[in-house]
Amino acid sequence: MTQPVGVSPVGVSPEMAGMHTPEARINKHKADWRGWKFMWPFAVVFVFVFIIPIVYAIYISFFKKQMIGGTKFVGLQNYQRLLVDQQFWSSVGRVALFTVVQVPIMLFLAAAMALAIDSMKLHGTKFFRISTFLPYAVPAVVSTLIWGFVYGAKYGLVGSFNDFFGTNVDVLKPSVLLAAIGNINTWEFTGYNMLIFYSSLSTIPHSLYEAASIDGASEWQIVKSIKLPELKGSLAITVIFSIIGSFQLFNEPSILQNMVPGNAITTYYTPNMYAYNLSFSGNQSNYAAALAIVMAVITMAIAYAVQLNSMKEQMK
Amino acid sequence: MRNTKKVIAATAAVATLVGLAACGSGSDANANKGNADKAELVFWGWDSGNSMKDIIAKFEKANPGITVKFNNTGTAEKTSTALSNAIAAGNGAPDVVMLEDPTVTQFAVTDGLVDLSEFGADKLADDFAAGPWNKLQYNSKPYALPIDSGPEMFFYNKAVFDKAGVDGESIKTWDDYYEAAKKIRATGSYITNLAGTSGDYQPFTAQIWQAGAQPWKVDGEKITINMTKDEGMQRYIKFVQKLIDEDLVDTKTPNWSDDWNRELNDGTIASLTIGAWMPINLMTGAPDQAGNWRVAQLPQWEEGKEVSAEDGGSALAVVKLSKNQAAAYKFVEYMTHGDGAQTMADTGTFPSLKKILTSDSFTDPTTEANKKTNAYFGGQNVNEVLSEAAQRPTEKFQYLPYNPFAQSAYGDEVSKAYTGEITLEQALQNYGKKLAEQGEQQGYTVTVK
Numbered sequence: 001m002t003q004p005v006g007v008s009p010v011g012v013s014p015e016m017a018g019m020h021t022p023e024a025r026i027n028k029h030k031a032d033w034r035g036w037k038f039m040w041p042f043a044v045v046f047v048f049v050f051i052i053p054i055v056y057a058i059y060i061s062f063f064k065k066q067m068i069g070g071t072k073f074v075g076l077q078n079y080q081r082l083l084v085d086q087q088f089w090s091s092v093g094r095v096a097l098f099t100v101v102q103v104p105i106m107l108f109l110a111a112a113m114a115l116a117i118d119s120m121k122l123h124g125t126k127f128f129r130i131s132t133f134l135p136y137a138v139p140a141v142v143s144t145l146i147w148g149f150v151y152g153a154k155y156g157l158v159g160s161f162n163d164f165f166g167t168n169v170d171v172l173k174p175s176v177l178l179a180a181i182g183n184i185n186t187w188e189f190t191g192y193n194m195l196i197f198y199s200s201l202s203t204i205p206h207s208l209y210e211a212a213s214i215d216g217a218s219e220w221q222i223v224k225s226i227k228l229p230e231l232k233g234s235l236a237i238t239v240i241f242s243i244i245g246s247f248q249l250f251n252e253p254s255i256l257q258n259m260v261p262g263n264a265i266t267t268y269y270t271p272n273m274y275a276y277n278l279s280f281s282g283n284q285s286n287y288a289a290a291l292a293i294v295m296a297v298i299t300m301a302i303a304y305a306v307q308l309n310s311m312k313e314q315m316k
Numbered sequence: 317m318r319n320t321k322k323v324i325a326a327t328a329a330v331a332t333l334v335g336l337a338a339c340g341s342g343s344d345a346n347a348n349k350g351n352a353d354k355a356e357l358v359f360w361g362w363d364s365g366n367s368m369k370d371i372i373a374k375f376e377k378a379n380p381g382i383t384v385k386f387n388n389t390g391t392a393e394k395t396s397t398a399l400s401n402a403i404a405a406g407n408g409a410p411d412v413v414m415l416e417d418p419t420v421t422q423f424a425v426t427d428g429l430v431d432l433s434e435f436g437a438d439k440l441a442d443d444f445a446a447g448p449w450n451k452l453q454y455n456s457k458p459y460a461l462p463i464d465s466g467p468e469m470f471f472y473n474k475a476v477f478d479k480a481g482v483d484g485e486s487i488k489t490w491d492d493y494y495e496a497a498k499k500i501r502a503t504g505s506y507i508t509n510l511a512g513t514s515g516d517y518q519p520f521t522a523q524i525w526q527a528g529a530q531p532w533k534v535d536g537e538k539i540t541i542n543m544t545k546d547e548g549m550q551r552y553i554k555f556v557q558k559l560i561d562e563d564l565v566d567t568k569t570p571n572w573s574d575d576w577n578r579e580l581n582d583g584t585i586a587s588l589t590i591g592a593w594m595p596i597n598l599m600t601g602a603p604d605q606a607g608n609w610r611v612a613q614l615p616q617w618e619e620g621k622e623v624s625a626e627d628g629g630s631a632l633a634v635v636k637l638s639k640n641q642a643a644a645y646k647f648v649e650y651m652t653h654g655d656g657a658q659t660m661a662d663t664g665t666f667p668s669l670k671k672i673l674t675s676d677s678f679t680d681p682t683t684e685a686n687k688k689t690n691a692y693f694g695g696q697n698v699n700e701v702l703s704e705a706a707q708r709p710t711e712k713f714q715y716l717p718y719n720p721f722a723q724s725a726y727g728d729e730v731s732k733a734y735t736g737e738i739t740l741e742q743a744l745q746n747y748g749k750k751l752a753e754q755g756e757q758q759g760y761t762v763t764v765k
Contacts, residue, residue: 066759154579259575262734
C-alpha cells in the first residue's frame with residue numbers, strides 16, 4: 001500500500017521548509033562531503049531500486065514495440081494516445097470517484113475509533129485496538145477472497161441471507177460493485193489509520209487534560225480544542241497514504257474479477273489493471289510505461305496539493 | 317488462480333516493465349543448427365503430469381551426447397511472457413520451449429521460432445490428429461509439434477437430463493441441443509453457462525471453428541477480421557442469441573469461477589461443451605455428481621456430419637536464438653512423436669499422436685487411471701469416446717497472432733451481449749474493431765469486414 005511514490009512529497013517537505021529558514025542558507029556554504037560516507041549504502045540502493053527504474057520507465061515510454069517492425073522511437077506519441085484513450089480516463093474517473101467517497105468514510109471511522117480508545121472510558125481498549133488493526137495484517141489477496149465469499153449472491157453469506165429472508169440482494173451487481181470494493185478497503189485499512197491517529201493522540205501530555213478539567217472544560221470541549229487540532233498533522237499523512245492507495249487499486253478488483261457475475265470488472269477497471277493488461281496480454285509495455293508515468297504524476301500532484309494545503313493549515 | 321498470479325506479478329508495475337522493454341536484434345538462422353548429437357539444451361515448460369524428469373532421463377540415455385536442463389516456468393502465460401522477453405533481449409532464451417497452441421503463430425510471425433520443416437517435421441503430419449496439427453501451421457509450415465490435444469466434447473449430467481426427460485445420447489445436432497435446453501430450463505436448471513468472459517474465449521473459438529467460421533485470416537503482415545458477416549459466424553450468432561433471449565443459458569456464471577464449480581456440483585449447470593481434458597476437472601470440481609456425468613460427441617450443425625474442433629492444447633517448438641537447433645529438434649521429436657509421447661500419455665496427458673489414440677491400452681478399461689475416470693462417468697468408457705472425437709476431421713482455423721489480447725478483450729466486449737446491453741452481433745462487431753485497433757498498434761495492415 002505504502003509505495004515509494006508516497007514518500008517523495010513528504011520527503012520534499014524538509015527542503016521546502018528549509019528554504020524559508022536562515023539556517024538552510026548557512027548550511028549550504030558549509031557543504032561537507034564526509035556525510036556521504038554515511039549516506040552511500042542508502043544512496044546506492046536508492047539509485048538502483050528507485051531512480052533507475054523510474055528513469056528507465058520514462059525512457060521506454062518514448063518507444064513503441066511492434067510485432068511487425070520491431071521497436072522504434074516515437075517521441076511523445078504514447079502520451080498523445082493516452083490523452084484521448086477513453087478506457088484510460090474511465091479508469092482514472094473510477095478510482096477518483098472511489099477516492100472521494102471511500103477515503104473520507106474510512107478516515108472518519110478511524111478518527112472516531114482513535115478518539116474512543118483514547119477517551120479512557122472504554123473497557124478492553126487493548127483488545128479493541130488490536131482487533132481493529134488485525135485486518136491490516138491479513139494479506140489483501142486473502143481478505144478479498146474472504147469478502148468475495150461473503151458477497152456471493154448464490155453461494156455466499158449474502159446468498160444464505162437471500163435464502164432465509166426470500167430477498168434478492170446482490171452486492172456484486174455492476175451498479176454497487178465499486179461500493180462493495182470500497183467496503184473491503186475500509187475494512188482493511190481503517191485499523192491502520194486508527195493507529196496513526198491514536199499514536200498522535202497519545203503524545204498529548206496529560207497535564208493539558210488536567211488543566212482543561214480544572215478550567216471546567218467538558219469532554220466535548222477537550223475533544224474539540226485539544227484532541228482534534230492534534231489530529232490535523234496525522235490527518236495529512238493518512239489522507240496522502242489513502243489517496244495513493246486508492247489510485248493504485250489493483251488487488252481487490254483483480255481477484256474479484258472471477259467472482260462477480262458476468263464480466264463487471266473489465267481489464268481496464270482501474271489504471272493499474274489497465275497497465276497490467278496492456279503489457280502482459282497486449283504486448284504494449286511501452287504504452288503501459290507511459291500510462292504508469294502519467295498516473296505517478298497525477299498521484300504525486302494530488303498528494304503534493306494535499307501536503308501544501310495541510311502545511312498552510314499548520315502555519316495558521 | 318490466474319488472478320493470484322496477476323497480483324504477484326504486478327505488485328510493482330513500473331519495476332516489472334523494466335524487464336519487458338529492451339530492444340532486440342535477430343540472428344542468422346542457418347548458422348545455428350549445431351551438432352545434432354552433442355549439446356546442452358535448455359528447455360522451458362510446465363510439468364502438469366509430473367513426468368518431465370523421467371522423460372528427460374530416458375532421452376539422455378538414448379542420446380548420450382545431449383543433456384537437457386528443464387526449467388519449470390509454471391504456466392503457459394508465464395512461459396510465453398518470459399520467452400518474448402528473452403527474444404526481445406536477444407539472449408537468455410531456451411533451446412526448446414513449451415507453448416499453448418494459439419501462441420505458436422504469434423512467435424512464428426515475429427520470427428522467434430524455427431520452421432521445423434527444415435528438419436523434416438512436415439512429413440509427420442499424418443501421424444498426428446488433424447486438430448492440433450492444423451493449429452501449429454503458419455504459412456503451411458509446422459512451427460511446433462503437438463504434445464497433447466483437446467477435441468471439443470459434450471459433457472452432460474445424466475441425472476439432470478433424466479429429470480427433464482432428455483436423452484443425452486440422442487442430441488446429435490445443435491437444434492436437438494436447443495430443444496433439450498428448453499426442457500432442462502423447465503426443471504430449474506440450465507443446460508449450460510455462457511457469460512462471455514475471457515474464460516469463455518477458448519470454448520467460443522472451438523464452437524465457431526466447428527461452425528466453419530473463419531473470423532481471422534492472417535496473411536503475413538495483412539490481417540482480415542470478419543466477426544459477423546461470415547456464414548459460420550452468422551449461424552453461431554443466431555443460435556446463441558436465441559439461447560440468451562429465451563433465458564436458456566446461465567449468463568451470470570463465468571467459466572472457472574467458484575460459482576461455476578458449485579453449480580456443476582449441485583446440478584444447476586447440466587452440461588458443458590469443452591475440451592477432452594475436462595474429466596479430471598469435473599472429478600475434482602464436482603465430486604457430488606460422481607456417477608452422473610457422461611461424455612458424448614459434440615452436437616453438429618448439420619445432421620449426419622462429424623466435424624470436430626479444438627479447445628486448448630500445447631506444443632513444443634525450437635527457439636530461433638538457439639545455437640543447438642538440430643539437437644533441440646531431436647528432443648522435440650522424442651517428446652511429441654517418439655517414446656516420450658507414450659510416457660506423457662501414461663501420466664495423464666491427452667495424446668495427439670494417432671498411434672496412441674488408437675492403441676488398446678489407451679481405451680483399456682482395466683488400467684488404474686481409466687478405472688477411476690470411468691467410475692466417475694457411470695461406467696462409461698470415456699477414452700473411447702474421446703479418442704473417436706480426436707480422430708474426427710477439423711476445418712482449418714487460424715488464431716490471431718496476438719491471441720492473449722484477443723482473449724482478454726473478448727471478456728470486455730462480448731460479455732455485454734450476455735448481460736443484454738447489446739446484441740451478440742453488435743458485441744462481436746465491437747470486438748472486431750478492438751482487435752483491429754490492436755493489430756494496427758502492432759504494425760499489421762488490418763481490414764475489418
